[in-house]
Amino acid sequence: MPQPSTVSPRAAVLTDEPGLAADPIADTAARAALRARVRELVTEVAPPERVLELDEREEFDEVLYRALAADGILAIGADAAYGGSGDIQEQAVVIEELAAGPTSMAVYLIVHYMGVHILSSFGTEEQRRQWLTRLVKGEAKLSFALTEPDGGTDIARVMSTSASQVEGGWVLDGHKRWIGGTNTADFLLVLARTAEPERSSIDGVTMLLVPGQTPGLSPTVLPTASIRGFDTTEIRFEDVHLPASAVVGVAGSGFRQVLSTLNRERINAAAGAIGAARGALDATVSHARDRKAFGSTLGAFQAVQHRLVDGALAIEAARGLLVRAAAIESAGGRADNLSSMAKVAASEAAVKVTQDGMEIFGGMGLSRDLPIQRWWRDVRLWVFAPINNDMLRNNLGERLLGLPRSF
Numbered sequence: 001m002p003q004p005s006t007v008s009p010r011a012a013v014l015t016d017e018p019g020l021a022a023d024p025i026a027d028t029a030a031r032a033a034l035r036a037r038v039r040e041l042v043t044e045v046a047p048p049e050r051v052l053e054l055d056e057r058e059e060f061d062e063v064l065y066r067a068l069a070a071d072g073i074l075a076i077g078a079d080a081a082y083g084g085s086g087d088i089q090e091q092a093v094v095i096e097e098l099a100a101g102p103t104s105m106a107v108y109l110i111v112h113y114m115g116v117h118i119l120s121s122f123g124t125e126e127q128r129r130q131w132l133t134r135l136v137k138g139e140a141k142l143s144f145a146l147t148e149p150d151g152g153t154d155i156a157r158v159m160s161t162s163a164s165q166v167e168g169g170w171v172l173d174g175h176k177r178w179i180g181g182t183n184t185a186d187f188l189l190v191l192a193r194t195a196e197p198e199r200s201s202i203d204g205v206t207m208l209l210v211p212g213q214t215p216g217l218s219p220t221v222l223p224t225a226s227i228r229g230f231d232t233t234e235i236r237f238e239d240v241h242l243p244a245s246a247v248v249g250v251a252g253s254g255f256r257q258v259l260s261t262l263n264r265e266r267i268n269a270a271a272g273a274i275g276a277a278r279g280a281l282d283a284t285v286s287h288a289r290d291r292k293a294f295g296s297t298l299g300a301f302q303a304v305q306h307r308l309v310d311g312a313l314a315i316e317a318a319r320g321l322l323v324r325a326a327a328i329e330s331a332g333g334r335a336d337n338l339s340s341m342a343k344v345a346a347s348e349a350a351v352k353v354t355q356d357g358m359e360i361f362g363g364m365g366l367s368r369d370l371p372i373q374r375w376w377r378d379v380r381l382w383v384f385a386p387i388n389n390d391m392l393r394n395n396l397g398e399r400l401l402g403l404p405r406s407f
């Protein structure tokens, strides 16, 4: 039985121009080289069988993580003083390439790059020295803990995790759920209510840096259907004592700090969805070429071809939005609407492509020895995370079209 490759036989970025190695708008020569390097690492370290094995065992790929660290890929987005080069456009390339194979590592990198951005933008000198330096070298991993059992989309209003100021620091109590990587994290960035909101529910929330071994912190791994190569946990905080220096940025402004990173997170989520969709589409095209039916192959049937073409079209349309959004953010602008549109388009493309893939694979789609079912499960994440598509449509209705606020 042919094993679908996780590495695209097509150019990762569509270029209609013969003789051009890459699309000059999406990929400069440096980004094309970065893309090629990440693909090489994926081929060498995380071939499809290994990705499926780790997914079955619900295990993080430490070998791939170390290889990414050795290549400086974890430092992208950090200042040059921390060994960083490149920005959101380069991060999106890395995430897309990972999601086309080991999707769980792409999800870790989305959290990781968010941490790099937060510590670079808001961290104190000491926090950067102690944590950012290790983060970018692959010597420390982080978790970002915002969502709670009572709410994700409406978290600012329902947040019950709180920190009270005591002499010399803070005491943190509460409960977070659906948090990536806490079981293996060396430190967490936790959002907690520290004051009653005065003007808006997003005020009075503080971001706290919590070392993973702090007494009173207990993570439990949650069994999930998706992203099984990166643990999803719930965490309880009981009487967790933290020094005053645990505050990241300004006390009471933690949620505003998170909002300032969201465009980047959406762009990277779009890159993940595009990568996974691409991996799934390539596997499906290759199956449609080989699978015989009615004296021909599946790929010869117009109904099958049209679905595959519509998938390719949806991917490239989403990529167009992503490339524009990332270029604006990278140039120092704010791509609020475009990053939301990229995330919606990419996650919906990924759901369509993987759903069609499952149908075109027929019974084989349900085989746990083939990756199509893993992408089909994994891409569900990006429909509702980091923020759900209905909410993004609410935002776009208000901000892009000037309609009344609908939530």
Ligand SMILES: Cc1cc2nc3c(=O)[nH]c(=O)nc-3n(C[C@H](O)[C@H](O)[C@H](O)COP(=O)(O)OP(=O)(O)OC[C@H]3O[C@@H](n4cnc5c(N)ncnc54)[C@H](O)[C@@H]3O)c2cc1C
Residues within 6 Å of the ligand: 111, 143, 144, 145, 146, 147, 150, 151, 152, 153, 154, 177, 178, 179, 180, 181, 224, 226, 227, 232, 381, 383, 384, 385, 386, 387, 388, 389, 390, 391, 394, 407
């Ligand atoms: C594998 C995984 C990893 C995750 N990693 C992290 C992490 O590292 N850190 C973290 O903090 N969180 C994480 N999350 C949580 C994720 O961000 C939330 O699941 C997400 O924000 C949605 O929140 P919710 O699940 O509470 O859904 P809800 O808020 O209950 O929303 C459910 C659905 O209701 C609809 N809906 C809600 N509000 C509206 C509205 N105003 N208008 C229209 N429709 C609406 C939408 O269709 C939405 O999908 C993770 C989740 C998973 C499953």
